[in-house]
Every structure is written in structure tokens, then in C-alpha cells.
Amino acid sequence: MPDPAPDTVQSRLASVLARVEAREAQSGRAPGSARLIAVSKTFGVDEIRPVIAAGQRRFGENRVQEAQAKWPLLREMTDDIELHLIGPLQSNKAKEAVALFDAIHTVDRDKIAGALADEIAKQGRKPQLFVQVNTGLEPQKAGIAPREAAEFVERCRTVHGLAIGGLMCIPPAGEAAGPHFALLAKMAAEIGVSELSMGMSGDFETAIAFGATHVRVGGAIFGSRPPIASTMPEEPTAG
Numbered sequence: 077m078p079d080p081a082p083d084t085v086q087s088r089l090a091s092v093l094a095r096v097e098a099r100e101a102q103s104g105r106a107p108g109s110a111r112l113i114a115v116s117k118t119f120g121v122d123e124i125r126p127v128i129a130a131g132q133r134r135f136g137e138n139r140v141q142e143a144q145a146k147w148p149l150l151r152e153m154t155d156d157i158e159l160h161l162i163g164p165l166q167s168n169k170a171k172e173a174v175a176l177f178d179a180i181h182t183v184d185r186d187k188i189a190g191a192l193a194d195e196i197a198k199q200g201r202k203p204q205l206f207v208q209v210n211t212g213l214e215p216q217k218a219g220i221a222p223r224e225a226a227e228f229v230e231r232c233r234t235v236h237g238l239a240i241g242g243l244m245c246i247p248p249a250g251e252a253a254g255p256h257f258a259l260l261a262k263m264a265a266e267i268g269v270s271e272l273s274m275g276m277s278g279d280f281e282t283a284i285a286f287g288a289t290h291v292r293v294g295g296a297i298f299g300s301r302p303p304i305a306s307t308m309p310e311e312p313t314a315g
């Protein structure tokens with residue numbers, strides 16, 4: 077279907093939203109049941125402003141410090157921004173993360189769970205929490221192994237008193253994503269959590285077909301990121 081609209085960030089956002097809606101309908105899902113997170117990492121406030129102006133309210137960032145530098149300013153535009161942390165979290169950044177984010181998708185070990193629990197108690201803020209699962213068992217990738225996930229979610233609940241709302245995964249690059257999305261959906265059903273954070277620019281429609289409640293889309297909205305940014309290591313995960 078040719079898109080007659082000019083290639084702007086607004087037209088790309090509209091096109092992604094239309095694709096989300098179409099796939100919800102095709103999959104027999106309720107409109108709005110797959111929520112779009114616009115991933116604005118590496119983009120500056122001037123590039124993000126038009127997306128907020130176009131009506132998008134849910135955004136994702138992968139670094140605490142970068143988000144701290146951008147979002148207090150952007151939140152002055154409107155008070156209903158929902159900010160999601162989708163990158164690895166160090167326990168020494170838990171304080172800043174709980175203060176800034178409305179959702180954290182990358183809970184994957186006991187130390188992080190404990191640090192978040194402390195900050196949630198101190199600050200009285202309750203970000204929605206997802207446990208990241210390393211569905212491809214990739215050594216370089218964050219996330220808990222699938223066979224340990226149920227026990228970890230249970231520990232988050234009983235030991236740390238954390239309400240875990242869902243699971244998140246990033247399938248291995250170059251593999252069909254469908255089986256990973258299917259595995260995550262099956263695990264969420266077994267564990268008894270309702271939210272599924274899965275699907276990026278290249279595979280969000282597949283993710284919606286497998287039940288994604290949150291899709292994390294960057295490039296298809298903002299355009300391609302500088303190659304250096306996408307290959308840069310995440311914040312060190314020590315701690």
C-alpha cells in the first residue's frame with residue numbers, strides 16, 4: 077500500500093499506529109490492547125518534541141542518565157508522559173530509575189529486585205515492573221534464563237514484595253522472532269502475569285499476533301539511529 081504522506085516523524089508514527097491497529101484487528105484483539113512505546117534513545121529533545129506534539133505519550137529509553145538529561149524538560153510539554161526503561165539497570169541507579177520511570181522492563185536479578193524494592197518503599201512511587209527473559213540464552217544479553225524465570229518472579233513477590241506485571245524479551249538477531257514470542261507468552265500464562273513487552277521495528281506485528289501488550293518501536297518512528305549508538309555497549313552491568 078503506497079503511503080502518499082511525506083516521510084516525516086509524524087507520518088512514520090501514524091503509519092506504525094495504523095499497522096498496530098491493523099494487526100490487533102487481524103489477531104482478533106481489542107483496539108488499544110497492544111500499546112506502542114516510542115523508543116527515543118539517542119534522539120534529542122528537538123526530535124522527540126514533534127512526536128509528543130503528534131499525540132504520542134508513551135516513550136522508551138535504554139539509559140537512565142540519558143533519560144534524566146532529556147525528560148524533565150520534555151515533561152514540561154505535557155503532564156501525561158509515560159516513560160519506560162527498556163535497557164539494563166545497575167543497582168546503583170535504582171534510585172534515579174524509580175524517580176524517573178513509570179515502567180521498568182529489565183528486572184532480571186535479585187540485586188536489582190532488592191534495590192528497586194528499597195527505592196519503591198522510600199519514594200512511594202510504583203513503576204510497573206517486567207522481568208526480562210533471555211529467551212535465546214545469549215551469553216552477552218541481559219535477562220534471566222527461561223527455566224529460572226518462574227522462581228525469580230516468585231522471589232520478587234515473596235522476598236522483595238514487588239508486584240511483577242509482566243515479562244519482556246529481545247529475541248536473538250537473525251532468528252525468527254515468533255518462537256521467542258510464543259515462549260514468552262506461554263511463560264507469562266504459566267507464571268500468571270498479564271503484560272508482554274515484545275516486538276521492535278522489525279517484528280512488532282508478529283509480536284502482536286503472539287499477544288504483545290507493549291511493543292517497543294524506535295527506528296520505524298524516529299528513523300535510523302547512528303550506527304555507533306546501536307552497537308555501543310550498554311551501561312556496565314556489574315552490580
Ligand SMILES: *Cc1c(COP(=O)(O)O)cnc(C)c1O
Nearest residue numbers: 115138162276277292293294295
Ligand atoms: C532500541 C531498542 C528497541 C527499539 O528498536 P528498533 O529496532 O529501533 O525498533 C526496542 N527494545 C529495546 C530493548 C531496545 O534497546
